[in-house]
Amino acid sequence: MLITTDYHLHTSFSSDSKESMEAMIRRALDIGLTEICFTEHRDIDYPVPEDDPSLTFDLDVKAYEEKVRAMQEKYAGLIKIRFGVECGLQPHIVEENKAFVVSAPFDFVLGSQHICNHQDPYNAEYFEGRSDAECYREFFEEIYRNIKLFDDFDVAAHLDYVVRVGKQKDRDYIYEDHRELFREILSYLISHGKGIEINTAGIRYGLKEPNPCTAMVRDYKELGGEILTIGSDAHKAADMATHYQKVSSILEECGFRYITLFENRKPIFVPLT
Ligand SMILES: [Zn+2]
């Protein structure tokens, strides 16, 4: 099963990446990708760390769009380049996010929860004095809350992302402990026409599985989910489209015969061969 798309990519327009967009495109061509979608970060009211004030997750949308358009023109006929965004969800910024996602003609919007109770679990303080299980549960419940408040996105990104940054990562993480909640989340997404992604960055962080895990992808399929994008969440060119072998086997195991691409926020289903 050959996957030649990467629908989760960051470049220097995201405050946590230094990679140039053109370097990513050249890499994509080198490894035989046919379509990529840049999904730069925009996390409104991100709790900026004192020791790294540049980490704002602000986004210069105008400059970003101009660069994408220039690259689309330069590489026309060689690769399809889509203009996407990764929009950070928090319950108190719903109105700002609603305005943001329609402020530019995005092809694709990822809805992502990175923050819970004004804290980024990427920082160890989030887990201080608490078990991974307790923190994971809180984070998952917050996802359900967030998607019910705001759903003008196309695909929910890396649903069990928090496991990637836990103290013990996935060592004691049992999907079944949260299955009921996730089935509710997945059913909600499906009934609102939203998809999920398989994000392979988790494996780069040392997890056994991508985000979300195979069991959740299987549940999504079983519940009637059809919209599924594949992305590496690469912040540098070398990480693009990594661990796709694993993704192929998950797709096969779960019975997915299509993956999804987006144009003007409309899904395009591409059969897997
Ligand atoms: Zn993310």
Ligand SMILES: [Zn+2]
């Ligand atoms: Zn990302």
